[in-house]
Amino acid sequence: QVQLVESGGGLVKPGGSLRLSCAASGFTFSDNYMNWIRQAPGKGLEWVSYISSGGHNIYYADSVKGRFTISRDNAKNSLYLQMNSLRAEDTAVYYCARDSTVYYGMDVWGQGTTVTVSS
Amino acid sequence: EIVLTQSPGTLSLSPGERATLSCRASQSVSSRYLAWYQQKPGQAPRLLIHGASSRATGIPDRFSGSGSGTDFTLTISRLEPEDFGVYYCHQYGSLPPWTFGQGTKVEIK
Numbered sequence: 669q670v671q672l673v674e675s676g677g678g679l680v681k682p683g684g685s686l687r688l689s690c691a692a693s694g695f696t697f698s699d700n701y702m703n704w705i706r707q708a709p710g711k712g713l714e715w716v717s718y719i720s721s722g723g724h725n726i727y728y729a730d731s732v733k734g735r736f737t738i739s740r741d742n743a744k745n746s747l748y749l750q751m752n753s754l755r756a757e758d759t760a761v762y763y764c765a766r767d768s769t770v771y772y773g774m775d776v777w778g779q780g781t782t783v784t785v786s787s
Numbered sequence: 788e789i790v791l792t793q794s795p796g797t798l799s800l801s802p803g804e805r806a807t808l809s810c811r812a813s814q815s816v817s818s819r820y821l822a823w824y825q826q827k828p829g830q831a832p833r834l835l836i837h838g839a840s841s842r843a844t845g846i847p848d849r850f851s852g853s854g855s856g857t858d859f860t861l862t863i864s865r866l867e868p869e870d871f872g873v874y875y876c877h878q879y880g881s882l883p884p885w886t887f888g889q890g891t892k893v894e895i896k
Contacts, residue, residue, distance in 0.1 A: 713887040727883040772879045773822040773837035
């Protein structure tokens with residue numbers, strides 16, 4: 669079935685780095701634009717980053733620009749988020765989400781991976 | 788940046804009642820770029836509505852969306868027990884950042 673599975677979350681000290689992965693299955697990954705969305709504890713959803721199907725168009729929220737890097741490997745059906753210079757305010761559940769190919773909306777989400785930035 | 792403001796913050800209703808959730812944008816949003824998501828505790832969000840009024844695959848017809856410009860509405864015609872959770876509107880315009888509303892919690896009265 670169509671599925672996204674995130675991994676790579678954990679506890680990291682301020683200033684540290686972490687790389688999140690999102691493994692896609694059950695669909696043609698290379699057809700879809702992809703996003704990372706995060707949710708701080710007890711808070712709402714925040715869009716973090718977007719990458720086009722071929723990886724040529726990339727966007728970031730201002731809050732992570734210059735620190736986070738999104739990438740994808742279509743041969744491995746995988747999406748990544750390299751997070752550097754992490755701050756306490758980056759603590760959140762990070763979701764990868766697929767853009768529908770037929771309308772504007774994120775129609776498939778992973779279960780999320782938790783990132784905690786604390787000393 | 789387009790700011791989405793949802794109201795009310797919390798809606799306390801009984802099963803069978805009608806729920807009306809509002810989402811107001813700080814500037815006009817094309818209807819094709821407005822979506823609604825449902826999130827239950829401990830779960831990922833689920834797409835309910837895209838294009839302001841089109842139900843996503845598998846979404847029951849008690850969910851409906853409407854609106855244009857800066858004012859959008861999600862209506863749940865008759866609440867079922869499984870409908871309780873937090874609902875977010877989301878604008879996915881031509882340029883980032885793409886933003887979410889702060890959410891409306893629908894809770895059991």
